[in-house]
Amino acid sequence: MKYYYTLIVILCFFSCSKKEQTQNTASGNNAQKYEEVINELLSKMTLEEKIGQTNLRGTSSRAKTLSDELKQDVRDGKVGALLNVMRTEFVDELQKVAVEESPNKIPLIFARDVIHGFKTMFPIPLGMAASWDADVAKTSSRIAAIESSQVGVRWTFAPMLDIAKDSRWGRIAESPGEDPYLASILGKAYVEGFQGDSLNNATSIAACAKHYIGYGAAIGGRDYNTTVIPNSLLRNVYLPPFEAALRAGSATVMTAFNEINGVPATGNKYLLKDVLRDELHFDGLVVSDWDSVIEMIAHGFATDEKHAGELAANAGLDMEMTSKAYEHHLKNLINEGKVSEAQLNEFVRNILRVKFRLGLFETPYIDKSNEVNFYTKEHLSEAKKAAIKSTVLLKNTKVLPISKQTKIALIGPMAHAPLDQMGTWAFDGEKEHTVTPFEAFKTAQVNFKYVSGLTHSRDQSNTQFKKAITTAKEAEVVVFIAGEEAILSGEAHSRSNIDLPGAQEDLIKALAKTGKPIVLVIMAGRPITITNIIDDVDAVLMSWHPGTMGGEALHDILFGIIEPQGRLPVSWPKTAGQLPYFYNHKNTGRPANKEDYVAMYDIPIGAWQSSLGNDSHYLDIGYTPHFPFGFGLGYTTFSYDAIKVSKDTINFNEDIIVKATVSNTGKRVGKEVVQLYIRDVVGSITRPVKELKRFEHVVLEAGETKDVTFTLSSKDFIFTNNASVRAAEAGDFDVWVGPHAASGLKKSFYLQKK
Numbered sequence: 001m002k003y004y005y006t007l008i009v010i011l012c013f014f015s016c017s018k019k020e021q022t023q024n025t026a027s028g029n030n031a032q033k034y035e036e037v038i039n040e041l042l043s044k045m046t047l048e049e050k051i052g053q054t055n056l057r058g059t060s061s062r063a064k065t066l067s068d069e070l071k072q073d074v075r076d077g078k079v080g081a082l083l084n085v086m087r088t089e090f091v092d093e094l095q096k097v098a099v100e101e102s103p104n105k106i107p108l109i110f111a112r113d114v115i116h117g118f119k120t121m122f123p124i125p126l127g128m129a130a131s132w133d134a135d136v137a138k139t140s141s142r143i144a145a146i147e148s149s150q151v152g153v154r155w156t157f158a159p160m161l162d163i164a165k166d167s168r169w170g171r172i173a174e175s176p177g178e179d180p181y182l183a184s185i186l187g188k189a190y191v192e193g194f195q196g197d198s199l200n201n202a203t204s205i206a207a208c209a210k211h212y213i214g215y216g217a218a219i220g221g222r223d224y225n226t227t228v229i230p231n232s233l234l235r236n237v238y239l240p241p242f243e244a245a246l247r248a249g250s251a252t253v254m255t256a257f258n259e260i261n262g263v264p265a266t267g268n269k270y271l272l273k274d275v276l277r278d279e280l281h282f283d284g285l286v287v288s289d290w291d292s293v294i295e296m297i298a299h300g301f302a303t304d305e306k307h308a309g310e311l312a313a314n315a316g317l318d319m320e321m322t323s324k325a326y327e328h329h330l331k332n333l334i335n336e337g338k339v340s341e342a343q344l345n346e347f348v349r350n351i352l353r354v355k356f357r358l359g360l361f362e363t364p365y366i367d368k369s370n371e372v373n374f375y376t377k378e379h380l381s382e383a384k385k386a387a388i389k390s391t392v393l394l395k396n397t398k399v400l401p402i403s404k405q406t407k408i409a410l411i412g413p414m415a416h417a418p419l420d421q422m423g424t425w426a427f428d429g430e431k432e433h434t435v436t437p438f439e440a441f442k443t444a445q446v447n448f449k450y451v452s453g454l455t456h457s458r459d460q461s462n463t464q465f466k467k468a469i470t471t472a473k474e475a476e477v478v479v480f481i482a483g484e485e486a487i488l489s490g491e492a493h494s495r496s497n498i499d500l501p502g503a504q505e506d507l508i509k510a511l512a513k514t515g516k517p518i519v520l521v522i523m524a525g526r527p528i529t530i531t532n533i534i535d536d537v538d539a540v541l542m543s544w545h546p547g548t549m550g551g552e553a554l555h556d557i558l559f560g561i562i563e564p565q566g567r568l569p570v571s572w573p574k575t576a577g578q579l580p581y582f583y584n585h586k587n588t589g590r591p592a593n594k595e596d597y598v599a600m601y602d603i604p605i606g607a608w609q610s611s612l613g614n615d616s617h618y619l620d621i622g623y624t625p626h627f628p629f630g631f632g633l634g635y636t637t638f639s640y641d642a643i644k645v646s647k648d649t650i651n652f653n654e655d656i657i658v659k660a661t662v663s664n665t666g667k668r669v670g671k672e673v674v675q676l677y678i679r680d681v682v683g684s685i686t687r688p689v690k691e692l693k694r695f696e697h698v699v700l701e702a703g704e705t706k707d708v709t710f711t712l713s714s715k716d717f718i719f720t721n722n723a724s725v726r727a728a729e730a731g732d733f734d735v736w737v738g739p740h741a742a743s744g745l746k747k748s749f750y751l752q753k754k
């Protein structure tokens, strides 16, 4: 009875104050009231119930029945949140048990990996990053939230904000790429989209900034591998996207699987308490990754499950995903004085705060007032827009755009691969709704003939080659849709060789012999090394895994209805042996240059050891990527001119204005992503050779010229050095404005301390 009374008081308070709750994070009086109610609840909870709140129980989304055991655990207050309950009737039933029968009637949160769309699939996150467009990212996560909240999901494990510099790493597919500035802009946008104007809106879902932290720095690009990240690198590269997501109000954070400098992220007190709570003032909930608590045993950091629980608890981990170290041992650990009850209370506070912010105490059930709408016209149109904005044109010897009457041979294992086109993390997307290039061509009545040539991306047989070659000979242009199946990227799906798998290169080479122009389209979860075939094809379009509307987007691009608009969010390697490669690297003491570089096969036989110029390069592939970060062509051309800086010397409290003129020198309207990079020439620790600091999308008519203006201040030059000093340093700076990281007009200025 007394629990029931408490709940009524809580509900009354929250329904009365609903209008005031317009922010994702409550502030002022509201925040204080939340805390009072949470404390009141805490005072009524037993140790077991508190531990129950820290339990994120995994279930199978394919389960056909609801187990009595799970219901009983919810009834007993042993579960705080559930993952992958995907039947609405189960969601409602479990929530009913929680809010009507559990000891303190605390609602559950239902979680799901809604990563790049729920039903309507958007391009994979690396593809979304290629849009360089915060609006596109925000719209995609808003739509994902609208669709998934309709089946009861109120918590997603996205956005993934791991900086990724190694295309071998399978999870690069889910990453925002290699640049902290771009990743920060996207991270903020995703959070805003998922969480909407207010977290307690029925269509808002809690975001989860993951994986905190350094997961993308896995040595050798092998998933889950060890990372070594000095504090300065952590703060200058890996942390900024998380800071941006937290500033945008991300309700939750997930710890990473990896260890950093010898300490697993899930048991890392420095990262979870000192940085996340004390420095960044995060007051939402921190959840582990799947079993990452007990994986500290395999890491060699914890002796057993109990020790793993102790380490995670004392590090400050609020909620444990799927493993049961807290459930099994936290009570004893507290009784033995190894973990304090105050610490557990803190976890429960963090968890309940998120539940309050989500409005779950007030409206725990799925909002059925709106009709369930997946794949709406608007959602599909936004997904198509996103696919167009993320497609990167890497090469074009004037074969694109193709005129509508052209006779086309559509070939390749990804031309009609509705499941694979959705990419990794597409659990809820249905392939029946995917529009493949084949289907888009059919609907648009393109003059084409289709032969897959290879049944899937790993197909090694050449039995269909003959048919493909005959079809190519009968056509005017070959559109070859190559790539990787979805299963070849994503979690635990790293590759040591990132060429096109199977017999795809062989087939492309065979087709090239027909003399027909070839447009190579790549659908993949990562950059694919195409050094072996680049000269055999006339155009290359990177579609990533483009999602539900990829086929229509590609159709419009190929036929010039619209131009491809993406820019690379990662440097594109020539070979996997060059990885990790990233544009914002440091200089060596012997930076490579064209003059000193002698390619391997040009070295004279018996050459004197030091006669070739000792600088930092590979004999076989040099020192540059195949395509630089930020690169992407369109259907027109641009020129840059007249870069100016407002002053040659600025003080710390002054802005500097950088201006350049950009002209469309081609024959059609086009969009350029104008990019500004800086170099801090000398620092108390060495600084990257270039760092992206601003970019702007500029649309210009044929022949049109525009001034593009950027404003920078000393805040943009702040970094952390090895003495943990975080500041901008006086000295020389270079600034470039241009189309990508390897090109641009340059100016210099001096930052002076007065």
Ligand code: NOJ
Binding pocket: 113, 157, 210, 289, 290, 491
């Ligand atoms: C493991 C992944 O690393 C994480 O990103 C995901 O959210 C969880 N599994 C839950 O599926």
